[in-house]
Amino acid sequence: xRLAPVPILVLLLMASGCTLTSFEPDTPKGTGTHxxxxxxxxxxxxxxxxxxVSPTAPGAEPGSVVAPTPLPRERPRTPxxxxxxxxxxxxxxxxxxxxxxxxxxxxxSLERALRIEPNNPLLWIEMGxxxxxxxxxxxxxxxxRKALSMSVGDNRTQSQxxxxxxxxxxxxxxxxxxxxxxxxxxxxxxx
Amino acid sequence: MAKSKRSARTRRHAQKGxxxxxxxxxxxxxxxxxxxxxxxxxxxxxxxxxxPARVYAQPLELYVGQTLSAAKFTQELSRLGYxxxxxxxxxxxxxxxxxxxxxxxxxxxxxxxxxxxxxxxxAFDGDAITELTDTQGADVPVIRLDPLLIGSIFxxxxxxxxxxxxxxxxxxxxxxxxxxEDRKFDTHHGVDPLAILRALLTNVRAGQVEQGGSTLTQxxxxxxxxxxxxxxxxxAEEAIMAVILESRFEKTxxxxxxxxxxxxxxxxxxxxxxxxxxxxxxFGKPLSECALHEIALLVTIVRGPSYYDPRRHPERTLERRxxxxxxxxxxxxxKPEEAERAMKKPLGVTDNxxxxxxxxxxxxxxxxxxxxxxxxxxxxxxxGLTVFSTLxxxxxxxxxxxxxxxxxxxxxxxxxxAKGLEGTMVVTTPQTGEVIAIxxxxxASFDGFNRALDMQRPIGSLAKPLVYLAAFExxxxxxxxxxxxxxxxxxxxxxxxxxxxxxxxxxxxxxPLVRALTQSLNLAxxxxxxxxxxxxxxxxxxxxxxxxxxxxxxxxxxGAANLNPIQVAQMYNTLANGGFRSPLRAVRAVIxxxxxxxxxxxxxxxxxxxxxxxxxxxxVLIEVFERxxxxxxxxxxxxxxxxxxKTGTSNDYRDSWFAGFSGGHLxxxxxxxxxxxxxxxxxxxxxxxxxxxxMSSISTTSFEPLMPEEMEDRWIDYxxxxxxxxxxxxxxxxxxxxxxxxxEPSETCPPGISPEEAALLAPPAEGTIGPDGAPLPSPMPPxxx
Numbered sequence: 001x002r003l004a005p006v007p008i009l010v011l012l013l014m015a016s017g018c019t020l021t022s023f024e025p026d027t028p029k030g031t032g033t034h035x036x037x038x039x040x041x042x043x044x045x046x047x048x049x050x051x052x053v054s055p056t057a058p059g060a061e062p063g064s065v066v067a068p069t070p071l072p073r074e075r076p077r078t079p080x081x082x083x084x085x086x087x088x089x090x091x092x093x094x095x096x097x098x099x100x101x102x103x104x105x106x107x108x109s110l111e112r113a114l115r116i117e118p119n120n121p122l123l124w125i126e127m128g129x130x131x132x133x134x135x136x137x138x139x140x141x142x143x144x145r146k147a148l149s150m151s152v153g154d155n156r157t158q159s160q161x162x163x164x165x166x167x168x169x170x171x172x173x174x175x176x177x178x179x180x181x182x183x184x185x186x187x188x189x190x191x
Numbered sequence: 192m193a194k195s196k197r198s199a200r201t202r203r204h205a206q207k208g209x210x211x212x213x214x215x216x217x218x219x220x221x222x223x224x225x226x227x228x229x230x231x232x233x234x235x236x237x238x239x240x241x242x243p244a245r246v247y248a249q250p251l252e253l254y255v256g257q258t259l260s261a262a263k264f265t266q267e268l269s270r271l272g273y274x275x276x277x278x279x280x281x282x283x284x285x286x287x288x289x290x291x292x293x294x295x296x297x298x299x300x301x302x303x304x305x306x307x308x309x310x311x312x313x314a315f316d317g318d319a320i321t322e323l324t325d326t327q328g329a330d331v332p333v334i335r336l337d338p339l340l341i342g343s344i345f346x347x348x349x350x351x352x353x354x355x356x357x358x359x360x361x362x363x364x365x366x367x368x369x370x371x372e373d374r375k376f377d378t379h380h381g382v383d384p385l386a387i388l389r390a391l392l393t394n395v396r397a398g399q400v401e402q403g404g405s406t407l408t409q410x411x412x413x414x415x416x417x418x419x420x421x422x423x424x425x426x427a428e429e430a431i432m433a434v435i436l437e438s439r440f441e442k443t444x445x446x447x448x449x450x451x452x453x454x455x456x457x458x459x460x461x462x463x464x465x466x467x468x469x470x471x472x473x474f475g476k477p478l479s480e481c482a483l484h485e486i487a488l489l490v491t492i493v494r495g496p497s498y499y500d501p502r503r504h505p506e507r508t509l510e511r512r513x514x515x516x517x518x519x520x521x522x523x524x525x526k527p528e529e530a531e532r533a534m535k536k537p538l539g540v541t542d543n544x545x546x547x548x549x550x551x552x553x554x555x556x557x558x559x560x561x562x563x564x565x566x567x568x569x570x571x572x573x574x575g576l577t578v579f580s581t582l583x584x585x586x587x588x589x590x591x592x593x594x595x596x597x598x599x600x601x602x603x604x605x606x607x608x609a610k611g612l613e614g615t616m617v618v619t620t621p622q623t624g625e626v627i628a629i630x631x632x633x634x635a636s637f638d639g640f641n642r643a644l645d646m647q648r649p650i651g652s653l654a655k656p657l658v659y660l661a662a663f664e665x666x667x668x669x670x671x672x673x674x675x676x677x678x679x680x681x682x683x684x685x686x687x688x689x690x691x692x693x694x695x696x697x698x699x700x701x702x703p704l705v706r707a708l709t710q711s712l713n714l715a716x717x718x719x720x721x722x723x724x725x726x727x728x729x730x731x732x733x734x735x736x737x738x739x740x741x742x743x744x745x746x747x748x749x750g751a752a753n754l755n756p757i758q759v760a761q762m763y764n765t766l767a768n769g770g771f772r773s774p775l776r777a778v779r780a781v782i783x784x785x786x787x788x789x790x791x792x793x794x795x796x797x798x799x800x801x802x803x804x805x806x807x808x809x810x811v812l813i814e815v816f817e818r819x820x821x822x823x824x825x826x827x828x829x830x831x832x833x834x835x836x837k838t839g840t841s842n843d844y845r846d847s848w849f850a851g852f853s854g855g856h857l858x859x860x861x862x863x864x865x866x867x868x869x870x871x872x873x874x875x876x877x878x879x880x881x882x883x884x885x886m887s888s889i890s891t892t893s894f895e896p897l898m899p900e901e902m903e904d905r906w907i908d909y910x911x912x913x914x915x916x917x918x919x920x921x922x923x924x925x926x927x928x929x930x931x932x933x934x935e936p937s938e939t940c941p942p943g944i945s946p947e948e949a950a951l952l953a954p955p956a957e958g959t960i961g962p963d964g965a966p967l968p969s970p971m972p973p974x975x976x
Contacts, residue, residue: 006430008551031723044938084254084256085254085255085330085332085333086252086254086255086256086333088332089332089333090332090333096761097303102303104303104780105301105303105304105788105790107303107778107793107794108301108302108303108304108780109303111623111779111794112333112335113621114623115252115620116252116254116257118622118623118855119622126817127794138797139795139797140797141565142771142795142796142797143796145771145798146771146796146798147770149770149771149802149896149897149899150897151768151897152897152898152899152900153897179670184348
C-alpha cells in the first residue's frame with residue numbers, strides 16, 4: 001500500500017495534463033503553519049543557479065554538510081528598510097543630541113526607538129554610529145553585525161551595515177579586514 | 192564689731208561665690224547655645240535629607256500605531272494617578288469621549304530630557320493609537336507619559352521621602368498646617384509660651400501628656416535633630432534650638448523643611464517622610480495635584496500617623512479630617528461651602544499600601560544589585576539619585592496573575608505534592624536585553640526569599656538545546672542528522688557508572704536530531720553530547736551568557752547544572768535574540784539630584800555563536816510547539832503566533848521549568864517546592880500552562896528570525912530524517928539547511944512527489960509514520976519533558 005508504484009502514478013498524472021514541475025507547493029495542513037515562511041520561489045526578482053548536489057555524493061553521510069558552494073547566491077530581494085514616523089522623530093532627536101555632544105541623551109533617544117522597532121536594522125546601524133562616537137568600536141561592529149542579521153535580502157541596508165563594520169575595524173587598525181568589509185559594502189551598494 | 196566684720200566678710204564671700212557661679216552658668220549657657228547654634232546652623236544650612244534613590248518604571252510611549260486601546264490607556268492613566276476631570280485643563284487630568292482622550296501630561300525630568308507639561312489629544316481605533324496631536328491639531332510623532340514611581344532604595348528601617356520644592360506645594364497646605372498646628376507661626380520666635388501654658392494646663396488636668404503645644408518649628412527640630420525621647424531636658428533643648436533656628440532662617444525655609452521632613456506613615460520597613468511621598472503613598476499622585484479634602488487628610492495624619500492611619504482606622508480618621516476641614520473654615524483658610532463640599536468626599540486613599548506604593552520587591556532587588564556594581568550603598572540610600580528602570584508595570588501585573596492563578600489551579604487538583612507549591616517568573620525583551628517583570632513567588636508583594644535571583648536549581652532538559660547548539664556549531668550535524676536513542680553507560684571520574692534512562696523507559700533507536708530535541712529524548716541527547724564533546728557543550732553555557740561554565744560531567748547534558756531563573760533567562764535571551772548576547776538589564780539610566788546623567792549599564796550586543804547554528808536551533812525549538820513537549824500549549828496560544836521554547840523537568844519531578852519566547856518577549860517559569868520535595872509536575876504540566884497563560888495575554892509578535900544567507904528550507908521526515916515532500920502526511924517538517932547539505936531521500940515519500948501521489952500514500956487513519964513504518968498515534972507522547 002505504502003510502496004505505491006510511483007512511476008505509474010507519474011505517468012497517469014502526466015497523461016491527465018499535470019506536470020510535476022509547474023505546481024506551486026502549498027504548505028500542507030498541520031505542519032509548518034507556524035514556521036517562518038521561506039522566500040517563496042518566484043516571488044523575488046531572480047532565482048538562479050541552485051547548485052546540483054548529488055544526493056549520492058561519495059563519502060558524504062546523510063545529514064552532513066559538504067563544503068559550502070560558492071556565493072553570491074541570488075535570493076529574493078526585499079525592499080530597503082525604512083523608519084516608522086516615531087522612530088524617525090527619535091533618530092532626528094538623537095542626531096541633534098549627538099551634534100551637541102550629548103551622547104547619553106542620544107543613546108536614550110535611540111534606545112526609545114529600538115524599543116518601538118527592535119527589528120529595524122537601520123536603528124541598530126544608527127546605534128553603532130553612536131558607539132563609534134563613544135570610541136566603543138567593538139560594540140559598533142557588533143551592532144553592525146546585528147543589523148546584517150536582520151536585513152538579509154536588503155542590499156542597501158546591508159551595504160550601510162558593512163560600511164559601519166568597516167569603519168569600526170579601521171578605527172582599531174584592522175586595515176585588511178576593514179578593506180574587505182568596505183568592498184562588501186561597495187558591492188552591495190551597486191544592486 | 193568683729194562679728195559684724197566677720198559677717199560682712201562672709202557676705203562678701205557669698206556674693207563673690209554667687210557671682211562666680213552666675214558667671215559659670217552664663218559661660219555654660221553661652222557654650223551650650225553656641226554649640227547648639229553651630230549644630231543647628233551647620234546642619235540646616237547645608238540641608239540635605241538622606242534621599243534614597245527613587246526608582247521609576249519604564250514610561251508608556253505614545254505614538255501612532257502603538258498597540259493600546261482607549262480602555263487600557265485609561266487604566267494606565269489611573270494607575271499613574273491621573274483623574275478624569277472636566278476639560279483636562281491642568282496636569283494630571285484627562286477626559287475620555289469614546290475613542291478619543293484629551294489629556295494633560297505632567298512635566299517630568301527624564302534622564303535625557305526635561306519634558307514640560309503638555310496637552311495631548313489621542314484617538315484610538317480598537318487596539319491601536321490612530322492619531323496623536325497637540326491641542327492645535329499638529330501631529331506629535333512620539334511622546335512619553337511620566338513614569339510610575341515603583342519604589343526607592345532606602346536603608347533597612349530607613350526613612351524614605353520625595354523632596355518637594357515650594358513651587359510644587361499647593362499654597363493650601365502651609366496655610367492649613369498653620370491654622371491647625373501653629374496659629375502664630377508667622378509671628379512667634381520659635382516657641383509659643385501661651386500655647387505651652389495651655390498645653391500644660393490641659394495635661395495637668397488630664398494627669399498625663401495629652402497635648403503638645405509645640406510650634407511647627409519645634410516639631411521640625413524634634414524630627415530633624417533629636418530623638419523621640421520626651422524628657423524635660425529634651426524639651427528645653429528643643430525650645431532653644433527652635434529659637435536659634437528661627438533667628439537664623441526665614442519662615443519660608445522652615446516651612447519648606449517641615450513639609451519635607453515630617454513623619455507621615457509606615458509602609459513595612461520603610462518610614463514615609465514628607466508630604467511629597469505621603470501624597471504618593473496615600474493617593475498615588477503628586478502633592479501638587481492634591482485637592483482640599485486630600486490636603487486636610489494629610490494634615491490630619493501629621494497629628495498621629497498610626498492613630499490616624501486612613502487605611503487601618505478609616506472612621507476615626509474621617510471624623511478628624513472633617514474636624515480639620517471645619518477648623519479651616521472657621522479660621523478663614525477656606526470658604527465654609529468649600530469645606531462642606533470637601534467633607535462629603537471619601538478619604539480617597541488608594542486600596543492598599545502594597546499596590547499603591549507599587550511595591551515590586553523582587554524586581555527592585557535586581558535593580559539594587561545591578562546598581563551596587565557601580566555605586567556604593569550610601570550613594571543609593573542617601574544621594575538622591577533617580578533611577579530609570581526597565582519594569583513594565585502592566586506586564587508585571589499580568590505575570591503575577593498568571594503565576595498565582597496557575598499555582599492555585601495546581602493546588603486545587605488535590606494532589607498532595609501540589610500543596611504549598613511555589614513558583615517564579617522572569618520576563619525579558621530579547622532584542623534590548625531588558626528585564627521587564629520578575630515575580631519572586633506566589634505572593635508577589637511579599638519581600639522575602641527572591642527565588643528568581645537566589646534560588647539555584649537543576650535546569651533539567653532546559654540544558655538540552657545547548658547540546659544541540661554545540662552539535663550544529665561543530666558543522667558535523669544538521670537537524671536531520673541521525674543519533675541513536677540507545678542505552679548508554681558512562682564511567683564518571685569518581686569511578687561510578689552513570690546509566691541514564693528515558694522518561695518513559697522506551698528506546699527509539701536511530702532518530703533525527705529534530706525529534707530527539709523536540710521530544711526531549713534523554714539517551715539520544717547523551718549520545719549526541721558525548722560525540723560532540725563535553726567541553727564543547729560546557730562552552731556554550733558561557734557563549735550564551737553565563738559567567739562560568741558548569742563542570743563538564745556527563746550529567747550536565749541532562750541539566751544537572753544548578754542555575755537561577757535569571758541565569759536561565761540570560762541564556763535563552765541569547766537564543767531569542769538571534770544568537771546575540773545582551774547582558775540583561777534592569778536599569779536604563781541614572782541621574783543625580785541635579786539631573787546629570789551618571790553611570791548605568793549600557794545596551795550591548797555580541798555575537799555568541801554562528802548565525803546558522805542558532806537559526807537551526809531556533810527553528811527546532813519552534814517545532815517543540817508543533818510536535819514536541821510544548822504541543823499541549825498550542826491550543827491556548829493565538830493560532831498565528833509563532834513561539835519557540837523548551838520544557839525542563841529535574842529528577843523525581845522536583846523542578847518544573849519552561850523557557851520560551853515570541854518575537855517580542857522571553858518568559859522563564861519555574862515551579863517547585865522551597866524544600867526541594869517532588870511536585871509530581873513535568874515542565875509540560877506545571878510551568879508550561881503558566882507560560883502560555885501569560886504569553887497569550889500580552890501583546891506580542893511572532894518569532895520570525897530571518898534565515899541566514901547561506902541557508903535554505905527543506906522538508907524532512909520527522910521520524911527518519913530523510914528528505915521528503917511537504918505532501919507526505921503529518922510527518923514532513925520544514926527545517927533550514929546549509930546550501931549543499933546532502934540529505935538521503937525518503938524511499939516511501941520522496942521529495943519530488945506530487946500531492947496526488949502523496950495522498951494515495953498516506954494512511955487513511957489520522958496517524959503518523961513511526962521510525963519502523965508502523966503508524967503511531969499522533970501526537971507522539973513526550974518522553975522527557
